[in-house]
Amino acid sequence: xxxxxxxxxxxxxxxxxxxxxxxxxxxxxxxxxxxxxxxxxxxxxxxxxxxxxxxxxxxxxxxxxxxxxxxxxxxxxxxxxxxxxxxxxxxxxxxxxxxxxxxxxxxxxxxxxxxxxxxxxxxxxxxxxxxxxxxxxxxxxxxxxxxxxxxxxxxxxxxxxxxxxxxxxxxxxxxxxxxxxxxxxxxxxxxxxxxxxxxxxxxxxxxxxxxxxxxxxxxxxxxxxxxxxxxxxxxxxxxxxxxxxxxxxxxxxxxxxxxxxxxxxxxxxxxxxxxxxxxxxxxxxxxxxxxxxxxxxxxxxxxxxxxxxxxxxxxxxxxxxxxxxxxxxxxxxxxxxxxxxxxxxxxxxxxxxxxxxxxxxxxxxxxxxxxxxxxxxxxxxxxxxxxxxxxxxxxxxxxxxxxxxxxxxxxxxxxxxxxxxxxxxxxxxxxxxxxxxxxxxxxxxxx
Amino acid sequence: xxxxxxxxxxxxxxxxxxxxxxxxxxxxxxxxxxxxxxxxxxxxxxxxxxxxxxxxxxxxxxxxxxxxxxxxxxxxxxxxxxxxxxxxxxxxxxxxxxxxxxxxxxxxxxxxxxxxxxxxxxxxxxxxxxxxxxxxxxxxxxxxxxxxxxxxxxxxxxxxxxxxxxxxxxxxxxxxxxxxxxxxxxxxxxxxxxxxxxxxxxxxxxxxxxxxxxxxxxxxxxxxxxxxxxxxxxxxxxxxxxxxxxxxxxxxxxxxxxxxxxxxxxxxxxxxxxxxxxxxxxxxxxxxxxxxxxxxxxxxxxxxxxxxxxxxxxxxxxxxxxxxxxxxxxxxxxxxxxxxxxxxxxxxxxxxxxxxxxxxxxxxxxxxxxxxxxxxxxxxxxxxxxxxxxxxxxxxxxxxxxxxxxxxxxxxxxxxxxxxxxxxxxxxxxxxxxxxxxxxxxxxxxxxxxxxxxxxxxxxxxxxxxxxxxxxxxxxxxxxxx
Numbered sequence: 001x002x003x004x005x006x007x008x009x010x011x012x013x014x015x016x017x018x019x020x021x022x023x024x025x026x027x028x029x030x031x032x033x034x035x036x037x038x039x040x041x042x043x044x045x046x047x048x049x050x051x052x053x054x055x056x057x058x059x060x061x062x063x064x065x066x067x068x069x070x071x072x073x074x075x076x077x078x079x080x081x082x083x084x085x086x087x088x089x090x091x092x093x094x095x096x097x098x099x100x101x102x103x104x105x106x107x108x109x110x111x112x113x114x115x116x117x118x119x120x121x122x123x124x125x126x127x128x129x130x131x132x133x134x135x136x137x138x139x140x141x142x143x144x145x146x147x148x149x150x151x152x153x154x155x156x157x158x159x160x161x162x163x164x165x166x167x168x169x170x171x172x173x174x175x176x177x178x179x180x181x182x183x184x185x186x187x188x189x190x191x192x193x194x195x196x197x198x199x200x201x202x203x204x205x206x207x208x209x210x211x212x213x214x215x216x217x218x219x220x221x222x223x224x225x226x227x228x229x230x231x232x233x234x235x236x237x238x239x240x241x242x243x244x245x246x247x248x249x250x251x252x253x254x255x256x257x258x259x260x261x262x263x264x265x266x267x268x269x270x271x272x273x274x275x276x277x278x279x280x281x282x283x284x285x286x287x288x289x290x291x292x293x294x295x296x297x298x299x300x301x302x303x304x305x306x307x308x309x310x311x312x313x314x315x316x317x318x319x320x321x322x323x324x325x326x327x328x329x330x331x332x333x334x335x336x337x338x339x340x341x342x343x344x345x346x347x348x349x350x351x352x353x354x355x356x357x358x359x360x361x362x363x364x365x366x367x368x369x370x371x372x373x374x375x376x377x378x379x380x381x382x383x384x385x386x387x388x389x390x391x392x393x394x395x396x397x398x399x400x401x402x403x404x405x406x407x408x409x410x411x412x413x414x415x416x417x418x419x420x421x422x423x424x425x426x427x428x429x430x431x432x433x434x435x436x437x438x439x440x441x442x443x444x445x446x447x
Numbered sequence: 448x449x450x451x452x453x454x455x456x457x458x459x460x461x462x463x464x465x466x467x468x469x470x471x472x473x474x475x476x477x478x479x480x481x482x483x484x485x486x487x488x489x490x491x492x493x494x495x496x497x498x499x500x501x502x503x504x505x506x507x508x509x510x511x512x513x514x515x516x517x518x519x520x521x522x523x524x525x526x527x528x529x530x531x532x533x534x535x536x537x538x539x540x541x542x543x544x545x546x547x548x549x550x551x552x553x554x555x556x557x558x559x560x561x562x563x564x565x566x567x568x569x570x571x572x573x574x575x576x577x578x579x580x581x582x583x584x585x586x587x588x589x590x591x592x593x594x595x596x597x598x599x600x601x602x603x604x605x606x607x608x609x610x611x612x613x614x615x616x617x618x619x620x621x622x623x624x625x626x627x628x629x630x631x632x633x634x635x636x637x638x639x640x641x642x643x644x645x646x647x648x649x650x651x652x653x654x655x656x657x658x659x660x661x662x663x664x665x666x667x668x669x670x671x672x673x674x675x676x677x678x679x680x681x682x683x684x685x686x687x688x689x690x691x692x693x694x695x696x697x698x699x700x701x702x703x704x705x706x707x708x709x710x711x712x713x714x715x716x717x718x719x720x721x722x723x724x725x726x727x728x729x730x731x732x733x734x735x736x737x738x739x740x741x742x743x744x745x746x747x748x749x750x751x752x753x754x755x756x757x758x759x760x761x762x763x764x765x766x767x768x769x770x771x772x773x774x775x776x777x778x779x780x781x782x783x784x785x786x787x788x789x790x791x792x793x794x795x796x797x798x799x800x801x802x803x804x805x806x807x808x809x810x811x812x813x814x815x816x817x818x819x820x821x822x823x824x825x826x827x828x829x830x831x832x833x834x835x836x837x838x839x840x841x842x843x844x845x846x847x848x849x850x851x852x853x854x855x856x857x858x859x860x861x862x863x864x865x866x867x868x869x870x871x872x873x874x875x876x877x878x879x880x881x882x883x884x885x886x887x888x889x890x891x892x893x894x895x896x897x898x899x900x901x902x903x904x905x906x907x908x909x910x911x912x913x914x915x916x917x918x919x920x921x922x923x924x925x926x927x928x929x
Contacts (some may be wrong), residue, residue, distance in 0.1 A: 035530075036904060038713040041539045044904075045530040046509040048801045052494070065490035069513045079493070086489045089567045093485075120533035127537050142716035144904050174717045181716075249589065251625065251632055362720060365838040367851035367871050367927050370632060375849045375927075377842035379720075398840075398847055398873070400927065425906075443873055445847045 001029040002051050002071070004163050007153035010053060010071050015155060017080045020057035020087065024099050024156035026285060028052050028324050031116075031149040035123040038142045040131045045120055051151070054324075057083040058099075061092035095313040102159030103289045105282040108274050111149075112190035115167035118147040126171060126196035133200035134175050139207055141200075143173035147191055152285060152324075160287035168279055169194050170421075174380055175207040180393055182206030183228065183359055183380035187419045187428065189279065206359060206381045213393040215444060216384060222355035223439045224348040224385070227414075227431040231422040232361040232376060234269070234336060237403050238427055240369045242271075242295055242333045243321075244306035248314045253372055253404070258301050263407040268339035269296040271305055273320065277419055277430045278335035283320055285329055290320035295333070299408070307331035336429035341413025348412045348435040350388040356441075357383040357390060361399070361423055368402075375400040376423075377445060398443035409437045448515075452604045455499065455520045460606060462528045464501040466544055468605040470758060471497050471515070472800035474597065475563060479570060481578040481592040486571060496800040501527045505541020506534035511801040543785050549608020550762070554755025556616040557748070558644030562596040565645060570594060573648065577622055580664035586626040586672035592664075594648075595619035595640055595898055597910075601758075609760035617751060617910060618644055619896055622664050626671035633674035633868060635667040635853055636835065637692070640896030640910065641749040654691060654893035654916070670854055673866055680855050680870035682926030686830025687872055688823055688919045691887075693852055694813065695895035695913035696836040701876045702734075702741055703811040703911070705845040706768055707902075708777040710806070712786060719902050720843030723876065724774060726787055734774040735880030738816060741769035743778060745793060745809035750912035751896030752809035754796075759804060761793035768811070772881075780806045798907035805903055810894055812914030816886030820917040823885045825861040831925050832856045832863065833870045849873040851927070871927045879920055887916035 002010065007027045014025035029051035036044035054067045057080070064087030068079040123145040134141045146169060153163045171194050172185030184202035186194045225233065237253075246252035253262075273281050273290035283289050286308045294302050306314075307322035310331055322329045349357060364376030375398060382394040412435035420431050452469045459467035473495040480487040496513035497520060508531025512523045535541075562570060574592045581590035599615045619640025626633050641647045651659045658666070689697060704710065705722040713721060724732070734741075745753050745763035754763055759781050766776050777787075780795035783806060797804035824832065838851035855870035856863040892914055900909040 032905065034904060035533070036714070036717075037537060038716055039539060040537070042506065042534040042537045043714055044509070044803055044805075045507060045534040046511075046803055047526045047530055048511040050496075050511070050513060050801055063488070065488060067490070067492040067494075069494045069496065082491045086491060086567075089486075089571065090489055091486045120530045121536065124533045124536040131537065140713075142713055144717055146904075172717055176713075176716070250627060251589070362843040363840050365840040365849075365851070367838040367849070368869055373927060375838070375840045377840070377847055379843045396842055396847075398842070398849060400849065443847050443849070445842050445844070446875070447844060447846075 001031045001049055001149060001151050002027065007163060010076065011153060011155040013076050014055055014080055015157065017077050018057055020059050020084060022058035022099055022157045024056040026054050027153040029151040033120065033147050035120060035127065035145045037127050040134065040140050042124060042127065053079060055079050055083045057087050058096065059087045061094060061096055062087045062090040063093055063096060064090055097312050099156040099158045100160055100286050100288045100308050102161065105162065105289050106274060108280045108282050109276065110166040110189050110280050112167050115147050115169050115189065115191040116149050118169065118191045123147065129196040130173050130200035133204045137177065137204060137208065139204060140176045141173050142176065146170040154287040156287065162283050162287045164282060166281065171196060171199055173199055173203045175203040177207045177211050179212055180207060180210030181380045182210055187421060209383065210381045210393045213395045216394045216397065218397065218441045218444060220438050220440055222352055223436050224345060224352060224355065224357045225434050225436065226345065226359055227418040227420045227433055228360035229358045230431045230434055231420040231429060232364045233374065233403055233406065234338065234429055234431065235364060235422040235426055236366045236374045237372050238333055238336060240366065240372060242304055243331045244304045244310040244316065245331060247304045248310065253370055254301055254304055260301055261299050262301050262404050263296055263299040264410050265299045266341065266410060266413060267296055267299050267407050270294045270337055271333040271335050272337050273335045275335060275337055275430065278337065279428050280335060284322040285324040286322045288318045288320040288322065293319050305331060305333050333427065336427055338429065338431050340415050340417050340432045343412040343414050344416065345414060345433045348433065349385055349390060351412065352385040353387060355385045356394065357385055364423060372403040373400065374403050395447060396445040397441045399439060400442040401440040406436050406439055410434045411437050448602060449604065449610060451517060454517065455524055456604060456606050458521050459501050459524050462524065463503050464528065466502040466606055468500050468603065469497060470800060471602040473600040474799060476597050477563060479574055479594040481574045483590055484575060484578050484582065494799060498797065498800045499523050499527045500803065501531050502542065502544060503528055503531035504535040506531050506538055507542065508534060509803045542782055544781055545785050546607060549605065550760055551610045552755065553612045555614040556642045558616050560645040561616060562618055562645045563598050577660055577664050580661050581622060581624040581668050583665050584668040584672040586628045586675060587624045587668050588627045589625040591623040593621040595621065603758065603760055605760055611756045611760055613755050615642065615754060616644060617642055618647055619898055620648055620660065622667065624667045624671040626675050629675040631675050633671050635671040637663055637667060640751045640898045642751055642753045643749050654891050674854065674868045677866040677868040680831065680867040680926050684922060684924050686827050686919060686921060687923040687925060688827065688830055688832040688917060690832065690834030690917050691891065691893055691915045692895060693834050693836055694915040694918055696839060697850065698811055698813055698913045698915055699897060699900065700839055700841055701845055701848055701879065703808040706777045707806045708779045708783040711777065712783055715902065718904050723844040723846050728774055730773065730775055732774045733772045733881065734769045734877060735772045736883045737771045738883050738886055739769055739772050739880050740814040741812065742767050742814065743809050743811050747810045747894055747912065750810035750894045751898065751910050752912040757793045757795045758797050759791065759795045761791045764793050766792045778806050778808060796909060798909065802905065802907045807909040808900060808911040810912035810914060812894065813886065815889045815892040815916045817888050818885045820887050820891055823887065823917065823919050824858055824863065827858050827861060827919065830858045831867065831870060832858055833872065846875050848876065869927060870925065872923050872925045874923055879923065882921035882923065883918055884921055885919040887918065892916040
């Protein structure tokens, strides 16, 4: 991390050293702090302060990209020269017109001093709080506590000059008992909103409930999914279909079904970069102002997100959804929100005759992208519900079903929502719990 | 650099470290991507920095920085010391890091044609000719070709006297043809990477019916097209034959990850998961049938998981993991090995300079048998042959799994009778490997390179290899509906 002034100094040098017709320079930095714990012991504790400079130059219609993490004059000149060299080898990209122009950005608060200044000692105190809850029952705790600052600075030859500094904190834990595990997490821009005590209580309580799991036959059950699990249900429709490029190229299910009812009329999903319940940001990594995009409205496919290059190529409006990657950026939703309902998890359980309560998933994947079929196993708390009551813990099971089908069969949605990562942290979304009337379970484990 | 690092190590000791290591990684990447016959991107990434790991009061601390000056490195040591002291606040018992003898050595990957020294236009020309082959079939609407080249210079020094320099080079390829039509989208892709140079891409491959990459690309084009009109894989239970590329991922997911001792001990419990191969099963559990012999070996020529020394200064080596079906051993680091009374087998690695080293796969391999794939097929009354990974999902102990493949053929009375699309299979790991009754021979055995094994927080990508030949498995549930 370099700070706003130093970023500006480096980026100005890049622009100055370049002889390309058009140039874009961006600095992406972090002050990343992570404490991991296992068996109620901290086993990994790290800090890293990193920055990367990515330079994109355009000569005619030829584009070259080079990246470095060294910012002395010689390294800056070298990375500019390298990008120029690569541009000379590249072919003309006739889809490229220009870089984004200068824009005004909507203010959105995403930096919290409390998070930036949180120390390794404070993270250790939070973890100790969780272990205190677990120790009462002889359980062990596992997890991770992150407090980090992220920085992005962009300048280009068309006048973009943008800088943003943000923070987030994330604390999650798996609590392990002799015959089952429980889970809880919290994610927020401000570490002051991360309640280690509540996380410890929730995970320990779920771990208690999860003991003595019984096997359950595979088949179809009605299911209550907590927001932890909903994050993995949303993951595949988003990953496969919410981006503009696969839509425009006709490769995604959204390309075939735009304007059609693809989910129940109680399902609406949008991307809102200014919703402070999400990890909000004012602009994307090309300096394009972020825009709210309606993706599913009352079950109807209505939109996808675009970065600048895809939008330019297909004559669409850029929505500010370019995401940083070293070799070249890509487009993706970043602030997904799912509409809430008026129910609660308790009400969903009360209204379940014979079904399951799913805490979360592990290692989900998508074997049939065309039908958005997801598969994955449950973990950290699967429970059997009968006649409105949780009867017992269940050995983990494998769900294999179409997400479009499941989201067409949602009859209850919680009022309360939670900022949630899927298991792989592909997306961070603000999500409710849901009750699905009919879900296919195709396999089971022995634990 | 060595003198500077020595002063950094002394600084760590003066601040209370009982052990410290300093690791320089200077890395270059130069991916070239061709899409639909045109250069999509040529980019260069260079990163250079130092990671410092210290142990204080039996607890780890780590910090990394990119500025390689005495002032910055001393500040980084202080941060590492501070995090180690914080670690000690929540600790059941101190880590027992048994001392090892310091080693001074150099290692360099063998290569004939270094992609970083080659003419870029020559590489682009080669890739474009491959990309052309991907579009030979009219149904293919998108082609993708990517060159993967990474060069690393590493210097590792420790308070135990290590001074190890390594120059590592990887070269790999990824090609994909996407066919659209008949109301469907089907993709065929092929990827492989080695430690070595560009020469690997220009050879014919004995393990792949003596095809070269251009012939493979042309076949992918036709297969992607044919899949558009293929029947869907039915739901059934029976003989499953896996091609080498598919089996490599199966080994990766259902053997490689479960034998990572840090995972076994719970270090990844909250993210990547744990393992069913708990320590009491060591030398006491039948992982597979007697046909199944699995070994790790970081010295295999060209294996993507090959190197001279791991990131704790332990020499690359071979270890038997499964012998005639019996589970024998793990992938270990110095810290985790000591917890089960063993010494590290040299598999503790970090991505770049800015991550902590942890237990990673090197080359995890299934020993070849003495069949040919054609003999296995001829010996099969009814079954499905599947090849090329499309999806993969496992539970958090690596027992229950579900894999999807790109391509399948139904086999009846020893003959391939029809192509099938969207094939998948699911099973429990010990049952799956317990049903292995035929493995193809050395001619069809190859160490497949997987350049993106993700693990840890923050996620680190390891580059690993898996020796595999086609093999048959009995009583397997197949079809997505299972």
